[in-house]
Each structure stands twice: as structure tokens, then as C-alpha cells.
Amino acid sequence: MPTDPRMLRGDAPLLDAWLRFQEQPPTPFTIPGHKQRTDLVGDVIAGDVPLYAGLDTMKLSAGVLADAESRAGRLWGADFCRFSTDGATHANQSVALALGGDGDRVVVSRSLHRSLLLGLVLAGLEPVWVRPEVDRATGLPLGVRPDEVRRALARNPDVRAVFVGDPSYVGTVGDVRGLANAAHEHDVPLVVDAAWAAHFGFHPDLPAHALSLGADVVVTSAHKTLPAWSQAALVLANAGRIDLARLDAAVEATATTSPAGAILASTDAARALLARDGAALLGQALEAVASARRRLHEVEGLVVLGAADVDPLKLTVLLPGTGADGIAVERDLIDRGFPVESADRDVVIAVLSMADTAETVSAYVDALVAAIARHRGPARDPASVGTYQVQPDMAMLPRQAYFAATQAIPLSEAIGEVSAELVAPYPPGIPVLAPGERITVQSMATLDAAAHAGVRIAYAADPSLQTIRVVRK
Template identity: 75%
Template sequence: MPTDPRGLRDDAPLLDAWLRFQEAAPTPFTIPGHKQRHDLVGDVVAGDVPLYAGLDTMKLTGGVLADAERRAARLWGADVCRFSTGGATHANQSVALAVADDGDTVVVSRTLHRSMLLGLVLAGLTPVWVRPEVDPATGLPLGVAPDAVRRALEAHPHARAVFVGDPSYVGTVGDVAGLADAAHEHDVPLVVDAAWAAHFGFHPDLPRHPLQLGADVMVTSAHKTLPAWSQAAIVLARTGRVDAARLEAGVEATATTSPAGAILASTDAARALLERDGEELLGAAIAANREARSRLRAVDGLAVLDGPGVDPLKLTVVLSRAGVDGNAVEQDLLDAGLPVESADRDVLVAVVSLADTPGTVAGLTDALVDSVERHRGPARAAVGPASYGVQPEAVVPPRQAFFSRSEHVPVTSAVGRTSAELVAPYPPGIPVLAPGERITDQALQALGHARLAGVRIAYAADPTLATLRVVVD
């Protein structure tokens, strides 16, 4: 269903402010330095309007950002909402600063993104890891079991919060309501990195979003499944177990002082669109993805994640039984102008959003089926992403390791040493090694498998993994 974005402006104060700036065409004597000229570096700066002296006055007398955040809080049922122009990375790190004190312990799902682990470094928090259950048929993660959180909290009664990531990168959905119950039995907040779930709760076929299920804080990326600019994210919180002033301080401490107005305006516009037309747009996208899953399941050897425990808008295909190398399929799709979110040897992940149409999803499906048939080979066992099978061994808190003296050693000499760096296959950016953890044969084998599967090893000082940075003993 086509929509007119200008029709949203009455309910989207930041979008309205962005449009008014364009209509007024001022001659600014403020930053940004391009001064709205497109003849210097081209249209790459088109639409770049600052919040300060752009969407609002330099003194923020118009209050348009606060108005937009109040509307988002109301839509998601939160007490507090803050928009982020630094993605869920900024949002996660601001929450880490808000919910506990330096030196405190928190329970953390190992499926969380690197941004939260580095948030632990910033805040001086020590993680007690809980791991997701894994589907033995695909090697892919399911949710973290509420009983695993209960056991962790019973063993660490002074823990101050529980952090989980849900849904997973591949689209599996856990028992967030059960996790909230487990956290609240110990009177600590449940924080959910729901970066991939901005659309949850806005169509009857979708899971409810974390706040509806009892979570205390929800971080979500407006740019992942909603039509907002890259880096657009939202922090939503209920304040019964979370100090609103601490959260505000955490957001401001880690945010840029020059926020991009276009990102903020697109967040506001995406919220208004979701509120007005979300159910209809999402319904069409869900139907298109349902058809794609049905077609792909009919292809010999392909396994497609589906069912009540999977996001209806994620298209995750396991290729191993068809003997297909996902890297070859990805190249075919790139050649066809159809880039996907992630591909390695065994698993391909495509994101479908409310911006998709039956035609776009069908085109991807056609190309995917054709590529699979061209690249068939002998069936092999499924091996899930490296991040999920490694048992971390904490030696010192992440912050201590991050700031310790370090040295580079050959990877052959690294086993048994304490990692000073974060190493993660990307995507999805879930660590195999984190600062303060013992380097084990298991971790190195997992990273080696990821490289052989065609996954980029990210964040390591030496991306070839010939050496690792370790804490000086």
C-alpha cells in the first residue's frame, strides 16, 4: 500500500520539523559545514539537517524531540523513551551504565551483541553468562531458558540485572515472559536487546514485544525492520525497577552532541507509520514471506526456520542437507542485485520488512531456488554459528582485561592465556572471545570453523588470527 509521508507530519513532530526546514530553505550559519549546498560533495549530504538549529532552535525551545519521544513511549507502553542516532550499540551501552554500579554482577545471555559486552566494559560490570538452547537439527540458537536465568540468579544473589538478546539474529524467539518472571522473582530488571523486533506487537501474527511481555527495558533498532535511516534506534523503559534519571544520564553520556536530524525525523516518521498503517503493511509482508518459506521448504534438502518460535519476517535457510555452499549462493544473489543480510557455508539469512512487496520477496525466492539447484552437492551435517557452541571461561572482569597491559602472541601460544580483546564472527557480532576470558582450544576451533565457512572475523587486532592480543601475565 503506497503511503504519502507528508500525510504523517501532523502526528510526527520531528518529521514535520524536517519538512519545514526543507521548505524554508534557510541560509544557516551553524554546523554542518556543507551549509546545505549540494554542489560541493554532491547529494550525499542531501537531507542532512541537524537537530540543533535545524529541527529545533539551538536552545531546543520547540521541544520537538521530547514530543516525538513521548509519542513513541505511548505507542510501546513505556514510561520513558529516548531516540538514538548511534544505533542499538549506543542504546545498549547507555542501559549498561544505567542499571548497575561499577563492580556489580549482571546475568547476561551469551547471544548478546558485542555492543552490550563493551557496555559492560564501560560500566565496569561483571557478567555471569547464560547460554541459549541450541536446535540439534540445525545448530542454530533458540531462546535462553528462564530456568537458566533462575539458576544464575540463585547462584549470584547480588546480581543487579538480567540482559538478554531476543529475538536472535536468525529470527528464533524465546520465552521473554518467562525470563521477566525469573528476573522479577529476584526483583531485578530484565533488559532485552530487541534490535530485530521493532515490528513485534503490531500485527496479530507477530510475537508481542518485550515490554508487553513484562520486560523492564527494550532496546530496538528502528532501521532494521522499520523504514528509518541507518543508525536509528530507540530505548524504551518502564521505571519501576529502572532509575529514569540514571537512564537519562547514561544516554547523554554516550550520545553525540551533534545528533543527525534526518535520523531522528525518520525514527519519528517510522513510528507514526507503524501506528497508522503498520498492521496492514506488516500483514502483506508476512503473507509474502509465508509464501517464500513454503516454496523454499519444497526444495529438496533445504530447511527453513518456521513456526511459532520464529519471527514471521525473517527468512533463514539452512543449506547443508542440499550440499550447497552459502557463499556461492550469496555471490549469485549479489550478481542479481539481491544482497542478503548474512550468508556462510551453511546458513543464509534474509530480512523481510514492511517495505517489501510480494514482488520483491518472490524475486529473491526465484533467484535463491535457481542458485541452490546450480550449486547442489553431497549432503553434510549442519554446523551452527561458532558463537553458540563455545563455553566461555571468565578469568577477570571485562573492564580489567580491557585496560590491562597486553601483548600479541602467536595463536599457537595463546591457549590458556587471558584474552585482552573481543573477537567475533560478523555478522552477527556475537563474541567467541571476550576481554577477560581464557583462550581455549574450543574457542580457536570455533573461530577457525567460522573462517572456513566464509565468515569475516571482526574486531580482532589481527583479523587473520595469526596472533591474538592477550593480557600480560
């Protein structure tokens, strides 16, 4: 279902402003320094229009950004909406700053992305950790149970907010309504990092979006499952338990002062498309992935994640029963032009969106089935140690550890020391170690298992993990 973006401009003020800039190009005496000339460094800068003195005047007198954010708020049923050109990372960190600081305590799911964990450092928050339930057979997360949040709140009555991520990176969907009820029983807000769920709620076969289920703040990435530029994200919130003025100030405090107009315009255009054609486009993609699941279920030994509690547009497959190595499968897929979101020894994850068609999905499945057949071997047990099973041992506040005097020591000597850095297998970017946590046998084993499974270990000062920075005694 191709669509002409010009047909969306009547409902997309930022897109309309971007198109007008292309139709009547000025001779700018403002930044950016390329001055719209593609003869200098090429088309790599084509379409780069600033918000200030580009989509709007330098004084923002046309109000196109505020108009677009207001329309997005109405679409999601939110009292507050801000666009981010720095992704869900900026959005998560602004929410952390808005909800507390300097020793305030918050309940935090351990399965959250590194961006929120570093938000704790920025805001000086103390985490009260809760862990998602983990499926014993696969080692994959099933979501944080509401009763787990209730217990954490009962033990820590001074908590200021509850932060969870839902859906998970692998696509599993938790009980957001139950989590909202648990938080609200203690009169604290529920914040949901729904980076992978911008499409939720816009087709009857998809889960409802978190705001409609009672969440107070939702962060979502327009670029992950909607047709927006990379780094496009939104912060959505409802009044009541949230100081919206403080949230707005936090967004401003952590945002770039030179926002990319193309990212903003694409967020606006994706929102307008979702409102107009979202159900039809998502319906086509859902039919395609349902057909893909049926085909993949016929592959001997392959487990396809998919039930009522999984995002239908996340195609996650588990390989141990086939004996195939996911890293080898990924290499085959890349060679055939099908890069995937994530692959390790046991799991391959493909992200689908409203941009996918029956043809693209079918071609991917052909390539995946062929790669599994090529690398098939004796069945094996899934990895027994995983990121989602790590039990953090917090020795000091994340902010204190981050700014403490540190030293690099050999990893072989690090057990029992306090980590000064955040270390995470990537993707998905969920930390095994965060600043202030004691390095344990379990955390070391998890990092070692991830590295041997072919996953990149990210964010450590020493990428080889021969050494690690710890708090100096």
C-alpha cells in the same frame, strides 16, 4: 501501499520539522559545514539537517524531540523513551551504564551482541553468563530458558539485572514473559536487546513486543525492520525497577552532541507510519513471506526455519541437505541484485520488513532457488562447532582485561592465555572471545570453523588472526 510522508507530519513533529526545513531552507551560520550546498560534494549530504539549529532552535525551545519521544513511548506502552542516532550499540551501552558499575554483577546471555559486551567494559560490570538453548540438529539458538536464569540468580543473589537478546539474530523467539517472571522473582529488572523486533506487537500474526511481556527495558533498532535511516534506535523503559533519571543521564552521557536530524526525523516518521498503517503493511509482508516459505519447503534438502517460535519476517534457510555452499549462493544472489543479511557455508538469512512486497519477495526466492540448484552437491552434516555453543572461561573482569598491559602473540601459542580483545564472527557480532576470557581449544576451533565457512572475523587487532592480543603476565 505507497504513502505520502507529508500525510504523517501531523503526528510526527520531527518529520514535520524536517519537511519545514526543506520547504523554507535557511542560510545557516551553524554546523554542519556543507551549509546545505549540494554543489560541493554532491547529493551525498542532501537531507542532512542537524537537530540543533535545524529541526529545532539551538536552545531546543520548540521541544520537537521530546514530543516525538513521548509519542513513541505511548505507542509502545513505555514510561520512558529516548531516540538514538548511534544505533542499538549506543542504546545497549547506555543501559549498561544505568544499571550498575564498578564490579556490580549482572546476568548476561552469551548470545548478546558485542555492543552490550563492551557496555560491560564501560560500566565495569561483572557478567554471570547464561547460554541460550541450542537446537541439536541445526546448531542455532532457541533462546535462554527462564529456569537457566533462575539458577543463575539463585547462585548469585547480588546480581543487579538480567540482560538477554530476543529475538535472536537468526529469528528464533524465546520465552520473554518467563524470563521477566524469573528476573522479577528476585526483584531485578529484565533488559531485552530486541534490536530485530521493532515490528513485534503490531500485527496479530507477530509475537508480542517485550515490554508488553514484562520486560523493564527494551532496546530496539528502528532501522532494522522499520523504514528508518541507518543508526536509528530507541530505548524504551518502564518505571519500577529502573531509575529512569539515571537511564536518561546514561543516554546523554554516551550520545553524540551533534545528533543527525534526518535519523531522528526518520525514527519519528517510522513510528507514525507504524501507528497508522503498520498492521496493513506488515500483513502484506507476512503474506509474501508465507508464500515464500511454502515455495522454499518444496526445494529438496532445504530446511526453512519457521514455526511458532520464529519471527515470520526473518527468512532463514539451512543448506547442508542441499549440498550447496552458502558463500557461493550469496555470490549469485549479489550478482543478481539481492544482497542478504548473512551467509556462511550452511545458513543464509534474509530480512524482510513492511517495505517488502509480494513482487520483491518472489523475485528473491526465484534467485535463491536458482542459486541453490546451480551449486547443489552431496548432502553434508551441519557444522558441529558454532558461536552459540561457546562456553566462556572468565579469568578476570572485562574492564580489567581491556585496560591491562597487553602483548600480541601468535595465535598458535594463545591457548590458556587471557584475551585482551573482543573477537567475533560478523555477522552476527556475537563474541567468541571477550576481554578477560581465557582462550580455549573450543574458542579457537570455533573461530577457525567460522573463518573456513567464509565468515569475516571482526574486531580483532589483527584481522588475519595470525596474532591475538593477550593480557601480559
